Amino acid sequence: MRQHMPYAKITGSGGCLPPRIVSNDELAAELAGRGIETSDEWIVERTGIRQRHIAAPGVKTSELATEAARLAMQDAGVQAGDVDLIVLATSTPDYVFPSTACLVQANLGIKGGAAFDVQAVCSGFVYALATAEAMIRVGRARTALVIGAEVFSSILDWSDRSTCVLFGDGAGAVVLQASDEPGILAAQLNADGSQMKILCAAGNVSHGKVEGDPFLRMDGQAVFKLAVTSLARSARDVCAQGGVELSDLDWMIPHQANVRILNFLSRKLGVPDEKVVVTLDKHANTSAASVPLALDAARRDGRVRSGDLVLMQGVGGGFTWGSVLARM
Incomplete structure (x- = not known):
C-alpha cells in the first residue's frame, strides 16, 4: 500500500537584524559628505523606507543566518539532531563555496542531511520554501530550516542614490516540518x-580579479512594472491552485521592496491594507530576508496566528517571482 505523503507545515520562525540602525537623516548626512544629495522626505515619499539595519564591516551572511535559524528552532522546539535539511536563500554568500547553508549547519552543530544555497535574489525565500516543501512531501526530509539572509550593504554602490537608499541587511528563518495537517497549500x-x-x-x-561590475544596478521603472503585473498574476494563480479566493486570505506578506509596489499590488488584488504585513519602513529591502523577517515580526506581535491563511510573495533579479500559500 502506498504511504500517505506528508504535508509540510511552518512550526517556528526567527529573525536577526544587525544592531546598527541607520535612519534616513543619518544616511542623507553620510551621502552629503560624498557630494550626493538626498533627504528623509525624498526617501520616504518614493519608497516608504524610514530606516535600515546595516551590518558592521566583516559581519558575514552566515552569522545573521545562524542567529535567525537558532531562534526559529527555539520557537519550533526542535534540536540540532532533528534538522535533516537546510535550504538557504542569499545573493551575498560568505564564499564562492562552501555554501552559506553548510556554514550555518556547522555553526548550529547539525550533522547529516542536505544543506545548500538557493539563488533567486529577492524571490529567494519563496523559492527555498517551495524547494523544502517538495522534499518533505516526497519523504526526502522531515524537518527543514528555510533561511533568507543577506548583507546587501556589501554590494551597494554608495554613490548611486537610486539604489543605496533602498536596501538593508538581515536574516529570517522558518522551521518547516512534515505534518499530517495541510500547511503549504x-x-x-x-x-x-x-x-x-x-x-x-x-x-x-x-x-583573482573582479571582472565586470560588482555593484547592484537597477532600472527602477522597469522593475516596478514587471513586479506589479507578475505578482498580481502569481497571487491569483496560487490561490486558484490552493482552492481559495483572494478574499479568504488573512494576511499577505509580499517582498518588501517599495511601498508603491505594495500599495499598487494590494489595490489590484482587492486586498485591504490592514491585511498586508509591512516592515519596509523599519527594515528597508533585505532581499531574500524580507519575507521571513516580515512573517516573523507578524507572528511575534500576534498578528499572524495558528490557522491563518497567509500568502507570501517574492520578486527579484533574474528576473524571478513566485508565491507560496500557507495555512499557519
Whole structure:
C-alpha cells in the first residue's frame, strides 16, 4: 500500500537584524559628505523606507543566518539532531563555496542531511520554501530550516542614490516540518532570464580579479512594472491552485521592496491594507530576508496566528517571482 505523503507545515520562525540602525537623516548626512544629495522626505515619499539595519564591516551572511535559524528552532522546539535539511536563500554568500547553508549547519552543530544555497535574489525565500516543501512531501526530509539572509550593504554602490537608499541587511528563518495537517497549500515559481539586465550585480571573481561590475544596478521603472503585473498574476494563480479566493486570505506578506509596489499590488488584488504585513519602513529591502523577517515580526506581535491563511510573495533579479500559500 502506498504511504500517505506528508504535508509540510511552518512550526517556528526567527529573525536577526544587525544592531546598527541607520535612519534616513543619518544616511542623507553620510551621502552629503560624498557630494550626493538626498533627504528623509525624498526617501520616504518614493519608497516608504524610514530606516535600515546595516551590518558592521566583516559581519558575514552566515552569522545573521545562524542567529535567525537558532531562534526559529527555539520557537519550533526542535534540536540540532532533528534538522535533516537546510535550504538557504542569499545573493551575498560568505564564499564562492562552501555554501552559506553548510556554514550555518556547522555553526548550529547539525550533522547529516542536505544543506545548500538557493539563488533567486529577492524571490529567494519563496523559492527555498517551495524547494523544502517538495522534499518533505516526497519523504526526502522531515524537518527543514528555510533561511533568507543577506548583507546587501556589501554590494551597494554608495554613490548611486537610486539604489543605496533602498536596501538593508538581515536574516529570517522558518522551521518547516512534515505534518499530517495541510500547511503549504500551493506554491508557484517563475523566471524570465531575458529580463536579467533590469536588476543585476553582474560582476564576479576570476583569476583573482573582479571582472565586470560588482555593484547592484537597477532600472527602477522597469522593475516596478514587471513586479506589479507578475505578482498580481502569481497571487491569483496560487490561490486558484490552493482552492481559495483572494478574499479568504488573512494576511499577505509580499517582498518588501517599495511601498508603491505594495500599495499598487494590494489595490489590484482587492486586498485591504490592514491585511498586508509591512516592515519596509523599519527594515528597508533585505532581499531574500524580507519575507521571513516580515512573517516573523507578524507572528511575534500576534498578528499572524495558528490557522491563518497567509500568502507570501517574492520578486527579484533574474528576473524571478513566485508565491507560496500557507495555512499557519
